[in-house]
Amino acid sequence: MTTPFDDLMDHQRETEALSQVAGRLGWDQETMMPDGATEQRAEEHGAMAAVLHARRIDPRIGEWLQTATAPDAVGDAQLRLIQRSFDRTAKVPAQLATALARETSRAHRIWARARADEDVAAFLPALSRVLDLRREEAACIAGDADPYDALLNDYEPGATGAQLSAMFGALRPRLSALRAAILDRPAPPALQGNFPEAGQLALSRTLALAFGYDLSQGRIDKAVHPFSSGSGLDVRITTRTAADDPFNCFYSTVHEVGHACYEQGIDRAYLLTPVGGGVSIGVHESQSRIYENQLGRSEPFTGWLYGQMRDIFGDIGIANERDFFACVNSVRSGFIRTEADEVQYNLHVLLRFDLERALVSGDLGVNDLEAAWNDRFAADFGFAVDRPSNGVLQDVHWSEGLFGYFPTYSLGNVYAGCLHDALRRDLPALDDDLARGDPSAATGWLRQHVQQHGGLFEPIDLITRATGAVPDEAPLLAYLDRKFGDIYGI
Structure with a gap:
């Protein structure tokens, strides 16, 4: 019979595997994807973001976290990181996470063309859309705290x-x-x-x-x-x-x-x-x-x-x-x-x-x-x-x-x-x-x-x-x- 910790980790392994697949889409976009595939890739990124967001706020995670007992220090670390991810992801609406994935995928190609053409003005509307979405996300996470710190902690936990x-x-x-x-x-x-x-x-x-x-x-x-x-x-x-x-x-x-x-x-x-x-x-x-x-x-x-x-x-x-x-x-x-x-x-x-x-x-x-x-x-x-x-x-x-x-x-x-x-x-x-x-x-x-x-x-x-x-x-x-x-x- 499995324990809540076992069930949680099984769920998490599938989520991590899907996250690696999403990362491979990004690798392909940078190395091999044809230029004409930008719009379709944006939709693919958005779809993967939606799937991952749904898995990361699955209500069962909250239930498992309440009852799971870690078998050792590594298990304690697993629970700590899952709790952190669950709390953060739950604050961000799925529609916003999906929009961010789509918009950044599009913006990347716009930036590449603008850079090649030395055309800042061509990039600014896309940058503005991405920044607005990230500000919205930061506001969801930070509450009354500094929005920049909320974004920074995605990359460096604990830093301000x-x-x-x-x-x-x-x-x-x-x-x-x-x-x-x-x-x-x-x-x-x-x-x-x-x-x-x-x-x-x-x-x-x-x-x-x-x-x-x-x-x-x-x-x-x-x-x-x-x-x-x-x-x-x-x-x-x-x-x-x-x-x-x-x-x-x-x-x-x-x-x-x-x-x-x-x-x-x-x-x-x-x-x-x-x-x-x-x-x-x-x-x-x-x-x-x-x-x-x-x-x-x-x-x-x-x-x-x-x-x-x-x-x-x-x-x-x-x-x-x-x-x-x-x-x-x-x-x-x-x-x-x-x-x-x-x-x-x-x-x-x-x-x-x-x-x-x-x-x-x-x-x-x-x-x-x-x-x-x-x-x-x-x-x-x-x-x-x-x-x-x-x-x-x-x-x-x-x-x-x-x-x-x-x-x-x-x-x-x-x-x-x-x-x-x-x-x-x-x-x-x-x-x-x-x-x-x-x-x-x-x-x-x-x-x-x-x-x-x-x-x-x-x-x-x-x-x-x-x-x-x-x-x-x-x-x-x-x-x-x-x-x-x-x-x-x-």
Whole structure:
């Protein structure tokens, strides 16, 4: 005879499986779907959203939660996460959830066309519709609380806009000062040569395997905006190529492999359960950023990568490993967040965080967004945005309704700084391994201390358990000062 806990978990596994199917629709839309299928795909997304919404507010869940007894600590975590999802979903009308799924699916294609055409005006009506729906959703969830926090908690449970604003307020002046000092110094040498796409994709696959990505349960495709999709036994990533910038391909791949390895590293006993996914987007981002930056852009690993690139592409215009390390970590003025160096990346995120809080609160109107973006960019980076695809149209997130998502990128960097300090204490020989192109000791440490737990612990608790300290921005800032002070002699 089954228990209420067993019945609840059976129901939940089917819901999680359907959620993975819905996610595969999104993956297909980004990689393979024909352009003419947009309207039908919007209906498909809406239908799946309606089915999932109905399952997540099934009255039996409330009954099971009242009577279910967890068999162990993992069961307690399952109940906690199911209760959270049930309470949130029950506040959002099914019609609204369906409308959001349809509208964001349409808006994504409108954004892609507007970005290609450098036409902000073509995107603004769709953005306005998505924002209105997300505000309505936030109002349903938040009640008398801050609507932005209600959206933020979809991605980072327990976080508040006020807390993150204080943390980011400590980051911004230090990063701005470091940026100014670096840009006053001579620039490192730049890559030269020919970098065919086939060679880029071949080396990106080598990198993916080196960092532990299991291609028997994953795949690598191309997309305009690299991303990772899926969980459990089917975790897919995308990358992109640029003929004159192979680092874009390589480090996009390593970044997305960090996300994918988190999902592949979760204890298989948690498969298709609430605990069987990453605990938060911030923790997820900590994995992708530490793979990409503290490991992938470290001096010993770039020494190995230097040899790999010369083997594939021949002369790349860099005289030695030390110059290559500086080249990989070059700090140059630029428009694009995803291409930004470690010093400037968070400044890009903080811009978006402030703007989207103002959008959600109504302090900033959609029609004024481009001007606000351009003004803030000029103030933070010292030069003007030259075209919309380098400005307000560069990111996909707002077209998909992901308000509250952007700050998790910087929070992930903060978490990564804390984790890097801890793993370096535990792995004194790590640089020798990285110099051989072998980051497995570090990725194994991360699997043990972070990834295997999935959603078992709350985000702050997970990082605190892994590092022995409550996370803050100090380790990240110290790491950036050391690394770029060494490269630029400041």
